[in-house]
Amino acid sequence: MTTKPYDDPVIPQYWDQPILRHLTKLQDMSNVQGVSNDIQTQIQICIDCIKAREDYCDDITSLSSTAIENLVYQTNQQNWQQVYDRGDIQWKVGPGMLTGELEGNFLKTLVSMSNAKRVLEVGLFTGNSALAMAEALPVDGKVVALEISEYIGKFARKLMDESPHGKKIDIQIGPAKDNMEKLAQEGHQFDIVFIDANKEGYMDYYKIIMDNNMLSPRGTILIDNALHGGMAYLSPENALLPGMEAVNMVITKFNEYVYNDDRVSQVMIPIRDGVLAIRRKDEFEGEM
Structure with missing residues (x-):
């Protein structure tokens, strides 16, 4: 089951990654509440790190038939x-x-x-x-x-x-x-x-x-x-x-x-x- 966003009426976004759900919520809050750019950047880096790990696991795995x-x-x-x-x-x-x-x-x-x-x-x-x-x-x-x-x-x-x-x-x-x-x-x-x-x-x-x-x-x-x-x-x-x-x-x-x-x-x-x-x-x- 993918962690990437998609339009699926059954599976919520980031279903298998609760930490990503929290980070995206934190990101939305920081944008509204005027948090410093440095903190917003760090939040985005955390999100990117999690996604990069998932992508790497997919990319290094043998291709499906x-x-x-x-x-x-x-x-x-x-x-x-x-x-x-x-x-x-x-x-x-x-x-x-x-x-x-x-x-x-x-x-x-x-x-x-x-x-x-x-x-x-x-x-x-x-x-x-x-x-x-x-x-x-x-x-x-x-x-x-x-x-x-x-x-x-x-x-x-x-x-x-x-x-x-x-x-x-x-x-x-x-x-x-x-x-x-x-x-x-x-x-x-x-x-x-x-x-x-x-x-x-x-x-x-x-x-x-x-x-x-x-x-x-x-x-x-x-x-x-x-x-x-x-x-x-x-x-x-x-x-x-x-x-x-x-x-x-x-x-x-x-x-x-x-x-x-x-x-x-x-x-x-x-x-x-x-x-x-x-x-x-x-x-x-x-x-x-």
Whole structure:
């Protein structure tokens, strides 16, 4: 998820960078209150430093494939507000929901490092992360991607079929919880589980995975947006995300649940909006 400004009705500006939200607020205040030019310059330097770090991380990371670049382009070109107004989708979505080049390559690297063959993605959107992970899988590998919207699923399917790796992706439409319970009943296991759907459902998705032995031996669960725009660790006032107070504690409670789950160990990775990597405790530490 990018930290750059964009016109997105879903994701607030600088969603994953609360310090940037505060600095831009401070900058606006300094312009109105007549703060000295030196202080205003220093504020701008701070903003530029944060943006430069993000840009550098993007620029030094390997480029995404042509298929993913086209997927991102087509997602940005789509008028999602119009799609919502027509009633083709039930919730407002936007390009800010894309995984992005940096995190997409990060996921691809993790899949490659773990020699994974089966991946479960909970929350597809237009397929940025699904295709990135599929590119790292062997020819007989599979990404099972769960998406609630039939319209978005068809949109993603068309784009992913333009890649030779698209055949590795199986899109299942419907509520994620229902599809996960069906997969559990059928005895499916996955080497990587990437959860990036409605945050209120994270607890259910995690419990279904862990309680039904859906994680393969030495498998890893990856939780996206684990810092949730800063709301995981900031008060509503300091998060500067007005109107989102009702969901302020959702991710915090989920993170605490995982932390207190004796079955697992985890590490918070502060990439973009945070990725929580979870593994069974007996596989997190080596034997002595």
